[in-house]
Amino acid sequence: MEITLLAPAKINLTLEIKGRRPDGYHEVAMVMQSLELADTITCRLRSDGKIFLEGNHPEVAWNETNLAWRAAWLLQEVSGVKLGAEILVEKRIPVAAGLAGGSTDAAGVLRALNQLWNLNWSREKLAELGARLGSDVPFCLYGGTALATGRGEQIQPLPALPQHSLLLLKPPYGVSTAEIYGLYARMGRSQQGQTERMLAAVRTGNWQEVARHLANDLEQITLALAPDLKELKEAACRAGCPGVLMSGSGPTLFALINDEAQDQELAQRWQEAGQVIRTKTGLPLPLPGEEQM
Ligand SMILES: C[C@](O)(CO)[C@H](O)COP(=O)(O)OP(=O)(O)OC[C@H]1O[C@@H](n2ccc(N)nc2=O)[C@H](O)[C@@H]1O
Ligand SMILES: Nc1ncnc2c1ncn2[C@@H]1O[C@H](COP(=O)(O)OP(=O)(O)OP(=O)(O)O)[C@@H](O)[C@H]1O
Secondary structure, eight states: OEEEEEEEEESSEEEEEEEEEETTSSSEEEEEEEEEEEEEEEEEETTTOOEEEEEEETTTTTTTTTTTHHHHHHHHHHOOOOOOOEEEEEEETTTTSSOOOOHHHHHHHHHHHHHTTOOOOOOOHHHHHHHOOOOTTTHHHSSEEEEEETTTTEEOOOOOOOOOEEEEEEEEOOOOOOEEEEHHHHHOOOOHHEEEEEEEEHTTTTHHHHHHOOTTTTTTHHHOOOOOOOOOHHHHHHOOOOOOETTTTTSSSEEOSSHHHHHHHHHHHHHTTTTTEEEEEEBBBBOTOOSSS
16 A cells, blocks of 8 residues: 655745744744746555655755654654554755755654544644754644744644745755754844735735735845845846845745746746756645545
């Protein structure tokens, strides 16, 4: 028996830092949005309790350190199930990009094994477990549009926005999320109120409103380390792109695309700077128990 599902990437429509927490993390408020861009996860049942992992990206370690493997192991430990699985990850989401690639693979494995092992856990229970793997994992269990608070692990689904086209630019280097938060702690400044404004924009269901309120407190930090990217963002804004922002801790930039001409022009300029991906925003994920077998 096996199950195959899509594990979508995310972007941050806002990323507002509220302060430092006693546990060393940052208190945040973020409006998150899933994308159609996704990895494919296949889990095949094993009756001997063993967990195996394989993946197709040469820069990722497909061993016990991988978030997908750790997700399977944690679910097995906590649920007490005696079953195992062979897990196959087909990666399309760029790595260390600010698109939650590892987190969504972990969430995808939790969704798949919840069904394959007949655990019938609720989404909330899976999210509580997922938070032990990483702050972005709970959102990756929901998809669609959502407000994330706490250290990012408290999720409130929002009304789904209509799907919208996007262009992504992933430069040929990655960044470390921990390092970017560390730099923010020393020199960052927050644009307070951005998330409240975005929540109002999301409620209108109008992407023009959303574009006007895109904001990310980590963007200034990562763009200071990557002046080439800062220039590309500024050029896109000057050329009339209504919404261009860095996702998460970066370095991926996304642009909301309104028409074919804008798409062609921006893609041509961005192609010289890295990998350009055309995608769309995504819809909420199926509830546990409703995954396709
Ligand atoms: C940048 C974002 O991707 C935006 O969605 C997330 O805030 C980060 O989510 P993530 O990669 O799942 O992060 P985690 O694996 O939980 O944490 C990685 C590191 O980032 C820093 N970190 C993360 C989340 C947070 N709210 N405050 C932090 O300071 C911590 O140093 C932590 O050691
Ligand atoms: N399944 C996985 N897919 C990709 N990277 C993984 C995975 N498991 C562990 N990693 C490691 O995690 C690190 C961060 O990669 P990832 O693609 O998750 O970053 P990210 O998109 O910036 O994450 P986030 O947006 O959640 O901060 C890399 O060093 C990578 O080797």
